[in-house]
Amino acid sequence: MLDLVKKAFKESADVKLAFVELYAERILEVGLIIATAIKDGNKVILFGNGGSAADAQHIAAELIGRFKEDRKPLPAIALTTDTSVLTALGNDYGFESIFERQVEALCMPGDVVIGITTSGNSPNVVRALAKAHDLGALTVAFTGRNGGKVVDVAHYSFVVPSYETPRIQECHITLGHVLCEIVERELGLA
Ligand SMILES: O=C(CO)[C@@H](O)[C@H](O)[C@H](O)[C@H](O)COP(=O)(O)O
Numbered sequence: 721m722l723d724l725v726k727k728a729f730k731e732s733a734d735v736k737l738a739f740v741e742l743y744a745e746r747i748l749e750v751g752l753i754i755a756t757a758i759k760d761g762n763k764v765i766l767f768g769n770g771g772s773a774a775d776a777q778h779i780a781a782e783l784i785g786r787f788k789e790d791r792k793p794l795p796a797i798a799l800t801t802d803t804s805v806l807t808a809l810g811n812d813y814g815f816e817s818i819f820e821r822q823v824e825a826l827c828m829p830g831d832v833v834i835g836i837t838t839s840g841n842s843p844n845v846v847r848a849l850a851k852a853h854d855l856g857a858l859t860v861a862f863t864g865r866n867g868g869k870v871v872d873v874a875h876y877s878f879v880v881p882s883y884e885t886p887r888i889q890e891c892h893i894t895l896g897h898v899l900c901e902i903v904e905r906e907l908g909l910a
């Protein structure tokens with residue numbers, strides 16, 4: 721069992737190091753795009769299932785609250801938290817529409833919409849990103865494995881080079897933290 725513990729931490733570290741080799745420039749680019757979008761009066765919208773729902777909420781909380789320093793709140797919303805909306809949409813329109821319809825209601829052109837899915841194929845995430853794309857938002861996919869269908873509806877994709885869901889999630893939250901740090905620094909609010 722000790723082997724299991726050490727293997728998990730080593731894999732997590734190795735996946736993150738491989739990821740940053742592939743995506744460092746794109747991370748900076750997207751971080752600066754998010755900062756500019758917020759400066760221009762737009763917001764960040766996030767969603768995902770399971771652990772990725774938690775990641776969406778975590779990143780929204782960093783922006784609305786604070787990442788490292790006190791500064792003004794930044795506009796972000798996770799579409800995973802309103803159980804009345806989620807149950808109504810799931811019950812009336814189907815689980816695959818739970819994020820798509822919220823995007824249709826809330827997303828404005830120029831917003832940044834981040835869909836988080838380790839498989840890249842969760843239909844509710846794919847459909848919501850496609851809707852955001854159609855509405856003129858800047859779409860970003862946090863994904864893994866071979867990228868999945870979500871890369872086809874994202875302007876920017878981050879494909880974590882792993883087939884292990886927990887390892888992909890661990891890299892996604894590091895990516896989210898780094899994007900928040902770039903945004904805070906760029907807006908001069910840190
Ligand atoms: O956190 C985990 C596994 O680590 C799970 O809750 C996981 O997020 C769920 O099985 C999700 O439904 C997986 O969906 P996705 O990442 O493929 O979109």
Ligand SMILES: [Zn+2]
Pocket residue numbers: 771885886889
């Ligand atoms: Zn998990």
